[in-house]
Amino acid sequence: MLKRIFIRASLIFFGLAGLTTTLPAAAHYIWIEQDDVHQTRLFFGEYQDKEREKSPGRLDEIKAPQAWLIDANGKRQPLEATRRADHFDLGVARHGAAPVIAEELSYEVKDWTKHGHGVVKPMFYARFIPTVVASLGKPELMLDILHTSFDGNSSKTFTVYFDGTPLANTKVKIHAPDFSTSEQVTDESGKVSFPTPWTGEYVLEVIHLEKRPGQFQGQKFEAFRHRATLTFNLPESPRGK
Numbered sequence: 703m704l705k706r707i708f709i710r711a712s713l714i715f716f717g718l719a720g721l722t723t724t725l726p727a728a729a730h731y732i733w734i735e736q737d738d739v740h741q742t743r744l745f746f747g748e749y750q751d752k753e754r755e756k757s758p759g760r761l762d763e764i765k766a767p768q769a770w771l772i773d774a775n776g777k778r779q780p781l782e783a784t785r786r787a788d789h790f791d792l793g794v795a796r797h798g799a800a801p802v803i804a805e806e807l808s809y810e811v812k813d814w815t816k817h818g819h820g821v822v823k824p825m826f827y828a829r830f831i832p833t834v835v836a837s838l839g840k841p842e843l844m845l846d847i848l849h850t851s852f853d854g855n856s857s858k859t860f861t862v863y864f865d866g867t868p869l870a871n872t873k874v875k876i877h878a879p880d881f882s883t884s885e886q887v888t889d890e891s892g893k894v895s896f897p898t899p900w901t902g903e904y905v906l907e908v909i910h911l912e913k914r915p916g917q918f919q920g921q922k923f924e925a926f927r928h929r930a931t932l933t934f935n936l937p938e939s940p941r942g943k
Contacts, residue, residue, distance in 0.1 A: 730755070732764065733905050733931040734792070734802055734830035742792040744769065744783060744804050744828065749905045749931075750877045754788045761788065764826075769804035771795055772839065778803075802830045803842050811921040823916065823923045827930040833937060841866050845910050847874075847932035850893060859895040860932065861888075864910050868892025877905040879936075898936055906932040 733749055736742045746764050747753040755761040769792050770778040781802070783790040795802060806826040813821045827843040839848055841863040850859040862869040872888045879902025886894045898904065912926040 730760075731907060731929045731931055732767070732804065732806060732826045732828045733907075734769075734804060734828045734933050735903070736795065736802070736830055736832070736933075736935070740795040742769075742781070742795050742802055742830065743786075744790040744792055745788070749907075750881050750883050752881060756788045757785055761785070763809065764790070764806050766808045767804055767806045769802065770842075772801045772803065772842065774800070776839065778842070799832050801832070801839060803846075804828045805843055811918050811923045814927075819911075819927060820924045821922070822911075822925050822927040823918050825926055825928045827928070828933070829931070830933045833934060843930060845869075845908065845928040845930040847906050847908060847930055849932075849934070857895055857897045859893055860906065861892045862894070862908050862930075863892065864912075864928070869908075869910060872908060872910065875907040877907065879903055901936050901938040903933065903935050 729748055730746060731748070732744055732746050734742060734744055744767060745754050746761050747755045755763075767783045767790055769781040769783050771781055773779050781792045783792055783804070792802065792804070804827070809824045809826060811821065811823050815821065825844065827845050829843065829847060831849060838850065841848060844865055846863045848861050848863065850861050860874070862872055862874060869892045870888055870890045872892070874886050874888060874894045876884045876886065876896055878884070879900045884896065886896050888894045908930050910928045912928060913924070914926060915922070915924050916926070917923070
């Protein structure tokens with residue numbers, strides 16, 4: 703009986719998440735994971751499809767990622783990003799309760815016209831937050847996702863920022879621990895709330911197209927395509943809570 707209720711809840715929350723389609727290369731993004739001993743890794747691919755690009759291979763498209771730990775005083779502490787077979791090793795976070803952020807701004811210009819994106823300059827951002835983080839913090843990345851409330855296991859609220867300003871009416875994809883995906887839209891204050899019925903790792907993903915032309919490494923583009931993720935781990939509640 704409980705199993706049937708759980709399955710039904712999954713279907714209600716994630717709707718048609720099981721209906722997948724083949725995604726273009728433009729669907730890739732970066733995200734950060736941290737294990738129980740605070741070993742921190744940066745991945746490139748598609749989390750929901752369990753796809754992690756490798757080196758040699760498409761991981762090499764991420765040429766110069768930068769990463770930082772945000773200390774208790776809100777200051778950035780640089781982390782070295784070492785390329786491995788299927789990720790960038792960011793080392794062991796000395797302060798396990800500290801957020802970690804990363805960005806890749808040197809990704810080459812792409813002509814994704816056939817995918818409906820035009821000629822764009824992709825910009826990638828990622829943030830990891832521990833569930834025990836004390837401070838809500840402030841936006842650090844051009845496109846950033848911050849938690850607004852983080853109490854209990856019933857639901858969570860987040861705010862999407864672009865250039866430090868809340869970003870309204872923007873789609874946020876929520877990849878759950880079972881690798882299913884749902885979608886919400888930020889309100890006028892840039893906020894989005896959603897239930898978190900499962901323990902484990904969640905990855906939020908958001909895209910913002912900035913229609914500002916420019917040139918990078920001699921190639922002209924029509925717009926910046928910003929893409930950000932936020933990763934957090936939801937621990938299992940003590941029995942009876």
